[in-house]
Amino acid sequence: MDLAQQLNVLSPLSKMTIKHRACISADDVIIFIKPLLLDINAVSQIMDLFGKATGLCTNMAKSKILPIRCDGIDLTSLQVAIGCQIASFPCPYSGMPLLDKRLKLTDVQELLDKRGRAVSSLDLSIKPSHPAQVLINQESKSQGDNQQIDNNMGCSMSRLLKTTVTLIILVLLLMPGALAATSFDASRSQQLPLPRGTVHGPESVAFDGQGQGPYSGVSDGRILKWNGEKLGWTTYAYGPGYDSRTCTPSKFSPETETARESRCGRPLGLRFNQKSGDLYVADAYKGLMRVAPGGGEATVLVNQVDGFPLRFTNGVDVDQVTGQVYFTDSSMNYQRSQHEMVTRTGDSTGRLMRYDPRTSDVTVLQAGMTYPNGVALSADRTHLVVASTGPCKLLRHWIKGVNAGTSEPFADLPGYPDNVRPDTKGGYWVALHREKNELPFGRDSHRLAVRVGNDGKIVEEMRGPKKVRPTEIMERANGKIYLGSVELPYVGVVKRK
Known part of the structure; x- marks a missing residue:
C-alpha cells in the first residue's frame, strides 16, 4: 500500500x-x-x-x-x-x-x-494475597504467550509481506497481455499533422458517405477535414460564436484554454448520417450540434433536457437506418474542464439520450450513470454499448426486444475507456486513455485500446508508447486504423502487419 x-x-x-x-x-x-x-x-x-x-x-x-x-x-x-x-x-x-x-x-x-x-x-x-493479583498474574502469562506468538508471527508475516510485494510488482510488470487473446504493436504510425503551432487534440475521427476524411474536432472549436498530404487540413465547420481572431490560441493572450473552450466550443464525438450527409457533433460546452452537408456554421439542436443543461456533452452515434441520434452527457455537475473531478468523486449524474431529427424530440434513455462517455450502436441495432470511464467498464443498454429500456454490464476493461466505435467484425474498438494503476517506469509500452467482441470478451489489444493516450479508434474497411487524441497534434494511422 x-x-x-x-x-x-x-x-x-x-x-x-x-x-x-x-x-x-x-x-x-x-x-x-x-x-x-x-x-x-x-x-x-x-x-x-x-x-x-x-x-x-x-x-x-x-x-x-x-x-x-x-x-x-x-x-x-x-x-x-x-x-x-x-x-x-x-x-x-x-x-x-x-x-x-x-x-x-x-x-x-x-x-x-x-x-x-x-x-x-x-x-x-x-490464593494470592490480593484478588487483583489473580488478574495481573493471568494477564502476564497471557501476554507472555501472546508475545511469543506475535514474535513468531511477526517474522513470518514480514517474510510473507516482502515476498508478496515483490510478486505484486512482478505481476504488474510481467502480465501486460493477460486479458487479450492477440496483440499488435502500434508504436510506428503514420501521422496526419494538424496546422503547426495553433491547435491540438483531434479527439474524434469520422468519414462521410463518400469516404472522404478524416474529419476531426480540435482545441479551438473548429472541425477540420483532411484533404490529402498536399492540402492537409482545412476548416470544415465551427460552432455558433466562433471567431478566428479570438478563438485562435496565442501566447500573448491572457485567456486560459478553459475559458476559450467554453466560449469557442470543444467538439468531441463526431458521426455522419451517411444518407443525408449531416454531421452530428457532441460539443462539450454547446451541446448536440448538426452541420449541414458542405460544412459551415453548426446548428445547436439540444443544449438542455427536461430543464437541465447539458454540461458535458461527450459521445455520439447515429442509427443509419432511422436517422436517430444517440449521445451522452457525462455529468450534470462538472464540465469538460473538470473531467478529473467526474472520475475522482464517482459522479453518477450522467445521462444517455436519444434525439429524433424528424420531431426534434429528446428522450432520456438512462439517467444516474457514472461517467458515460463514448456510445456505439450494435450491428443488429438492438442495443447500445456505452463506455463508463471511471469504473473502467462497458455497459449494454437495450433499445429493442424484451429487455428494452434496461442496462447491464457488458465488459470489464483494463483501463479508462473513452470513445467506442464498431470494428469490422461485429464488435467494438474501445480507446483507453490510461491503464488501471499504470506505472510511470518500466517498459515504454501500454495498452492504447482493446477490441471487444459482441459477447463482451476482449479479443485483441493495441499497444504503443505511454505518451500516446488515444480517445478514439476508428477502423476502416481497408484495414487502416485511425487514432484520435485529446492531447496530440496529429491523427495517427496504423495498420496491422
Missing part, C-alpha cells in the same frame, strides 16, 4: 493522525483509503493480486466500508465498484469495538465484564 502511494496509484492520506494505511490482526485487515473511485479500483486490484500471489484471497462480500467524515459524498458507486457492504461505527474488530472516536469505559465494559467472569471461574486453590 505504501508503494502504491509512492507511485501515485493511491492518493495520500491525511497527515494529521493516520500513520499507516493497513492494520493486520490475524486474518483481519483494516485499510484506510480516500473515498475516490480511482483509489477504490486500485485497492481492489491490489487485493486481487495479493490473493493470486499468496493464496490469501479477500472475501469482499464479507468486507465492509466504514465512512469517516464522508458527508456529501455518494458512496453508492464506490460500493458497487468494490462489492462491499456499507456499515457504520461501532464495528467489532478482534473482539473490540472499533470506533471513529475516543473509547469510553462504557464502550469496553462488556468486554471487561466477560474477562472478569472468566477470571472468577478459575481454580484458585492457592
Whole structure:
C-alpha cells in the first residue's frame, strides 16, 4: 500500500493522525483509503493480486466500508465498484469495538465484564494475597504467550509481506497481455499533422458517405477535414460564436484554454448520417450540434433536457437506418474542464439520450450513470454499448426486444475507456486513455485500446508508447486504423502487419 502511494496509484492520506494505511490482526485487515473511485479500483486490484500471489484471497462480500467524515459524498458507486457492504461505527474488530472516536469505559465494559467472569471461574486453590493479583498474574502469562506468538508471527508475516510485494510488482510488470487473446504493436504510425503551432487534440475521427476524411474536432472549436498530404487540413465547420481572431490560441493572450473552450466550443464525438450527409457533433460546452452537408456554421439542436443543461456533452452515434441520434452527457455537475473531478468523486449524474431529427424530440434513455462517455450502436441495432470511464467498464443498454429500456454490464476493461466505435467484425474498438494503476517506469509500452467482441470478451489489444493516450479508434474497411487524441497534434494511422 505504501508503494502504491509512492507511485501515485493511491492518493495520500491525511497527515494529521493516520500513520499507516493497513492494520493486520490475524486474518483481519483494516485499510484506510480516500473515498475516490480511482483509489477504490486500485485497492481492489491490489487485493486481487495479493490473493493470486499468496493464496490469501479477500472475501469482499464479507468486507465492509466504514465512512469517516464522508458527508456529501455518494458512496453508492464506490460500493458497487468494490462489492462491499456499507456499515457504520461501532464495528467489532478482534473482539473490540472499533470506533471513529475516543473509547469510553462504557464502550469496553462488556468486554471487561466477560474477562472478569472468566477470571472468577478459575481454580484458585492457592490464593494470592490480593484478588487483583489473580488478574495481573493471568494477564502476564497471557501476554507472555501472546508475545511469543506475535514474535513468531511477526517474522513470518514480514517474510510473507516482502515476498508478496515483490510478486505484486512482478505481476504488474510481467502480465501486460493477460486479458487479450492477440496483440499488435502500434508504436510506428503514420501521422496526419494538424496546422503547426495553433491547435491540438483531434479527439474524434469520422468519414462521410463518400469516404472522404478524416474529419476531426480540435482545441479551438473548429472541425477540420483532411484533404490529402498536399492540402492537409482545412476548416470544415465551427460552432455558433466562433471567431478566428479570438478563438485562435496565442501566447500573448491572457485567456486560459478553459475559458476559450467554453466560449469557442470543444467538439468531441463526431458521426455522419451517411444518407443525408449531416454531421452530428457532441460539443462539450454547446451541446448536440448538426452541420449541414458542405460544412459551415453548426446548428445547436439540444443544449438542455427536461430543464437541465447539458454540461458535458461527450459521445455520439447515429442509427443509419432511422436517422436517430444517440449521445451522452457525462455529468450534470462538472464540465469538460473538470473531467478529473467526474472520475475522482464517482459522479453518477450522467445521462444517455436519444434525439429524433424528424420531431426534434429528446428522450432520456438512462439517467444516474457514472461517467458515460463514448456510445456505439450494435450491428443488429438492438442495443447500445456505452463506455463508463471511471469504473473502467462497458455497459449494454437495450433499445429493442424484451429487455428494452434496461442496462447491464457488458465488459470489464483494463483501463479508462473513452470513445467506442464498431470494428469490422461485429464488435467494438474501445480507446483507453490510461491503464488501471499504470506505472510511470518500466517498459515504454501500454495498452492504447482493446477490441471487444459482441459477447463482451476482449479479443485483441493495441499497444504503443505511454505518451500516446488515444480517445478514439476508428477502423476502416481497408484495414487502416485511425487514432484520435485529446492531447496530440496529429491523427495517427496504423495498420496491422
